[in-house]
Amino acid sequence: MQPKILIIGTGGTIAGMADDAEKPGQYRAAQLSIAALLAGVSGIETAAAGPLDAVQIAQIDSKDMNDEVWHALLKRCDAAMHDEAVRAVVITHGTDTLEETAWFLHCVLGRLAKPVVLTCAMRPANALMPDGPQNLKDAVAAAAALAADGQPLLREVVAVTGGGELHSARWLQKVHPHRLLAFSSGEQGPLGWVDGVTVRLRQGYASPAPGAADGYSGSQWLAALPAPASQPWPWVEIVTSHAGLRPGLVDALQAQGIDGLVVATTGNGTVHELLLEAMARARQQGLPVWRSSRCSDGVISDAVLPGVADLEKDLAVALTPYKCRVSLQLALALAQVQAKA
Numbered sequence: 605m606q607p608k609i610l611i612i613g614t615g616g617t618i619a620g621m622a623d624d625a626e627k628p629g630q631y632r633a634a635q636l637s638i639a640a641l642l643a644g645v646s647g648i649e650t651a652a653a654g655p656l657d658a659v660q661i662a663q664i665d666s667k668d669m670n671d672e673v674w675h676a677l678l679k680r681c682d683a684a685m686h687d688e689a690v691r692a693v694v695i696t697h698g699t700d701t702l703e704e705t706a707w708f709l710h711c712v713l714g715r716l717a718k719p720v721v722l723t724c725a726m727r728p729a730n731a732l733m734p735d736g737p738q739n740l741k742d743a744v745a746a747a748a749a750l751a752a753d754g755q756p757l758l759r760e761v762v763a764v765t766g767g768g769e770l771h772s773a774r775w776l777q778k779v780h781p782h783r784l785l786a787f788s789s790g791e792q793g794p795l796g797w798v799d800g801v802t803v804r805l806r807q808g809y810a811s812p813a814p815g816a817a818d819g820y821s822g823s824q825w826l827a828a829l830p831a832p833a834s835q836p837w838p839w840v841e842i843v844t845s846h847a848g849l850r851p852g853l854v855d856a857l858q859a860q861g862i863d864g865l866v867v868a869t870t871g872n873g874t875v876h877e878l879l880l881e882a883m884a885r886a887r888q889q890g891l892p893v894w895r896s897s898r899c900s901d902g903v904i905s906d907a908v909l910p911g912v913a914d915l916e917k918d919l920a921v922a923l924t925p926y927k928c929r930v931s932l933q934l935a936l937a938l939a940q941v942q943a944k945a
């Protein structure tokens with residue numbers, strides 16, 4: 605039998621229900637099961653060009669996304685990567701933290717032999733014109749798409765579908781609170797588009813997975829990241845540099861026991877003088893502090909994609925502050941494992 609596409613449900617607006625379909629802005633996210641969502645998408649089997657299977661691992665509004673759900677996702681994805689009966693994974697997710705989960709999976713899974721595609725919706729499932737069914741069908745079509753060599757088209761990149769666009773986890777950001785086309789990959793542009801069952805990658809799209817590990821790394825990360833209930837993952841917070849800043853916030857966070865700090869800098873990596881002093885103090889006390897621009901597009905001129913060797917550096921990171929937080933958390937987790945070895 606042909607291997608299946610595994611659909612993993614985590615909640616979000618795609619599974620949301622409005623009390624009044626005429627007022628789709630007032631709804632509760634994460635109400636419908638992934639099985640119910642799939643049953644509502646006509647022609648999804650055609651888009652899959654093979655069997656589908658569904659599993660619900662969480663049912664949450666993604667504003668509440670947490671390490672437990674990420675651990676469960678990593679576990680499921682890793683199992684799917686080793687299971688010959690699975691040829692691709694599609695994940696339904698809320699839009700609010702989608703970019704963080706996509707970046708987490710991109711970092712921990714590394715180079716993929718099988719597609720991993722996340723999708724979402726801006727309107728609840730019972731809106732007059734819901735976008736979720738089309739986005740889900742597009743995600744399945746993207747997961748099923750083959751390249752000219754007969755291999756999966758998206759085999760090396762964690763991708764996201766929404767509004768007919770295909771984005772890579774690397775550049776994707778939610779840029780609008782309620783527009784249907786809520787995502788953008790900024791100056792990089794989308795990875796491609798989905799039109800029916802046709803998936804078109806942008807011509808000349810360079811290096812789909814910058815920063816990814818050399819090979820598949822999901823199983824190593826699963827060993828490095830134990831269930832958070834038994835051992836909490838490193839705690840990393842974000843502090844923003846802004847006008848009218850007052851001292852004390854970094855010290856307060858340190859007193860709470862954070863393991864790392866991301867500073868969302870103004871412009872090209874600059875920081876309010878009071879925060880700069882606090883950052884220097886924190887570093888002297890051994891707290892890893894990375895910088896990332898709060899600008900909605902572009903990265904700090906000398907920014908890099910970070911690794912565990914960069915923990916002690918005053919580093920400008922080529923990621924949004926939210927993705928930088930994920931990368932610092934992972935670098936700290938890896939450093940803990942290396943310290944124990």
Ligand code: SIN
Nearest residue numbers: 616617666698699700
């Ligand atoms: C969520 O992120 O779970 C709610 C918002 C959305 O999916 O658009």
